[in-house]
Amino acid sequence: MSHNGMTDMKQTMMVVSMEEEWSSFKSLLQDSFGDKSHQLSFRSLGPNQVCDVTMDGRLVTLHYAVLKQDMTEEGTSQAVDSCFKSCAHGIRTFLLLIQGGRYTKKERRMIEMLQAYFGVEALKYLSVLSLEGGTVVDVLDDSLLELINVCDGRYCRITGSPATSDELGALLEMVDYMLTENGAAGYTESMLSEAKRRTTEDTAMKMLRQKVQEAEEKEQAFNQLVQQQEESRAREAEELKSKHAEERRKEAAEKRQYETKRESLDEAVRSHRAMLQLQTSTANDEDVRKTSVILLGLSGSGKSSAGNLILERAGNQYSVNENCRDSPEPTLACERKEVLAEGSRLILVDTPELWDEDGTENLELVKDCLALSLPGPHVFMLVLQVGRFTQGESEMLGHLQKIFGREFVEHTVVLFTRCDDNLHRAQRITDYVAGAHASLQDLIRKCGSRYYVLNVRNSQNALSYPQVKDLLSGINKLVASHGGGCYSTRRFSMEELKERKKVIEERN
Ligand SMILES: Nc1nc2c(ncn2[C@@H]2O[C@H](COP(=O)(O)OP(=O)(O)OP(=O)(O)O)[C@@H](O)[C@H]2O)c(=O)[nH]1
Ligand SMILES: [Mg+2]
Structure with a gap:
């Protein structure tokens, strides 16, 4: 080896x-x-x-x-x-x-x-x-x-x-x-030192890289967060926008609804006004068709009683219990009452006695009754009690002619009351007149022989229907005979009477 x-x-x-x-x-x-x-x-x-x-x-x-x-x-x-x-x-x-x-x-x-x-x-x-x-x-x-x-x-x-x-x-x-x-x-040791140095460097580098990576991840997370927030803000803005749009749509719809309502209200007001105008003009038109009657006579002759009954019957009205009809109080001031009778207005002006015992006229009452009878008077209704014709009654026509003019009689009808008390059941009014005092007959003749009768008293009330019908028919004929025109005394101007009527109406 x-x-x-x-x-x-x-x-x-x-x-x-x-x-x-x-x-x-x-x-x-x-x-x-x-x-x-x-x-x-x-x-x-x-x-x-x-x-x-x-x-x-x-x-x-x-x-x-x-x-x-x-x-x-x-x-x-x-x-x-x-x-x-x-x-x-x-x-x-x-x-x-x-x-x-x-x-x-x-x-x-x-x-x-x-x-x-x-x-x-x-x-x-x-x-x-x-x-x-x-x-x-x-x-x-x-x-x-x-x-x-x-x-x-x-x-x-x-x-x-x-x-x-x-x-x-x-x-x-x-x-x-x-x-x-x-x-x-x-x-060797130096190799180890070198390896450790490299490891340290690597570790440092690794740490650095890790930090960089962490930073990058953080940045990415932050960017993601920002993006999410932006998206959420954009979503919220979009929602808000659509909410506002919805609110605006609602407001516009409400406004339209309100406008429509207002227009319909305006329309209602316009049509109401038009109706009022129409009614006013109709009323004006109806003036032509109004028949104005002044009730005249001595106190207690039955003017008010007769007038009320005429209005009731003419207007097809009747009291619930006619037996309980009250006796009217003596009339102190002129009073205008009206009713729609067969398509035309019937105006009755009730009066107290217009002259005193000396025969002197009460000018104020005269003016009042003429003013209240506008657009008339068309007819004067002279109310007399059956069976009573005293000096007072005989002088009455003279007083009235002084007040209203001689021609006044041409527009006058005579109405007899109290026939129930003073007329025999079988007796007719014509018979009564035929056998009446000459002065009464004269009066009736001057009044064109236009006389009628009305039972106010309970027991014979059923008669009042045909009696009122007869009376109104006579009145209409008389008006028609004058061409529908009213009677003018020429004593007072129309302006004065109109003004007076206004004052009386305001006072009432
Ligand atoms: N029995 C009967 N009584 C009547 C009749 N008409 C009126 N009277 C009564 O006569 C009285 C007088 O009647 P009024 O209607 O007040 O007479 P007037 O003409 O209005 O009297 P003044 O208002 O004072 O001018 C009342 O008590 C009536 O009830 C009738 O036809 N028969
Ligand atoms: Mg009276």
Whole structure:
């Protein structure tokens, strides 16, 4: 065996293996050198195991760091470091032990760890020893072949136990050759320092890269967050926009609804006004068709009673209990009442007695009754009690002609009341007139013989329907005979009477 001048130098091999392989190797060595115990010894050095073996006259010290599967990376590093330090005296090389040519995951991991700790330089001083006492693989694993290739073919086998001197010699020869080729000093401290420096640099670089990566990830996360926030803001803005659009749509719809409502209200107001105008104009039109009648006569002759009954019957109205019809109070002021009778307005102006005992007219009452009878008077109704014709009644026509003018009689009808009291049931009014005082007959004649009768009293009230009908028919004929025109006394201007009517209406 050529030692290349290195026989004098002590060789230390750091054995890289799992405990099982180390045990097998120790047994093999014991088997091989058992009878030459002086050539083999085992000892412990700190946590490491050391085997001194003298082969072919050379002392080779094997250092084994006990590596366990569950050791942490840091623990493994510490064990390896202490083992390396313990081989300080001698040429340091590495020996990987495998069983039966199997390069398992555990061994691969150890080689990775070796490289990580000692650097790639360590592989220049690594030899692989396959212990083949048991089963052996037919074909070497690719990764083992790759490792053997990196180790420049340094792969030895010990095929059985004990090992032959050739097998052990081949191992030593291979180591010698390795040292010759790669540097006789073996793996040195400076190589380790360099490896550590590189590792530190790598670590630093790695950390830097990691930090850069972290920073990049943070930036990416931040950008993502910003993007998410922007998207969420954009979404919110979009939602807000559509909400506003919806609100505007609603407002517009409400406004339209409001406008429509307002328009319909305006329309309602317009049509109401138009209706009012129409009613006003209709009312004005109806003025033409109004028949205005002034009731005249002595106090107590029955003007108010007759007037009320006429209005009731003409308007087709009737009291709930006609037996309870109240006797009216004596009339003190002129009063206008009207009713719609057969499509035309019938206006009755009730009056008190218009003259005093001396025959002097009450001018204010005269003006009042004329004012209230506007747009008439069309007819004067002279109310007389049946069976009563005193001096008062005989002078009455004269007074009235003084007040209203001589032609007033042409617009006058006579109405007899109290026929129930003073007329025999079978007696007709015509008979009564025919047998009446000459003065009464004269009065009736002057009034165009237009006389009528009305029963106000309860017992004969049924008669009042045809009586009122007869009376109204007579009134209409009289109005028609004057062409629908009203009577004018010419004593008072129309303006004065209108103004007076207004004042009375306002007063009431
Ligand atoms: N029995 C009967 N009584 C009547 C009739 N007409 C009126 N009277 C009554 O006669 C009284 C006087 O009637 P009024 O209607 O107040 O007479 P007036 O002409 O209005 O009297 P003044 O208002 O004072 O001018 C009342 O008590 C009436 O009830 C009638 O036809 N028959
Ligand atoms: Mg009266």
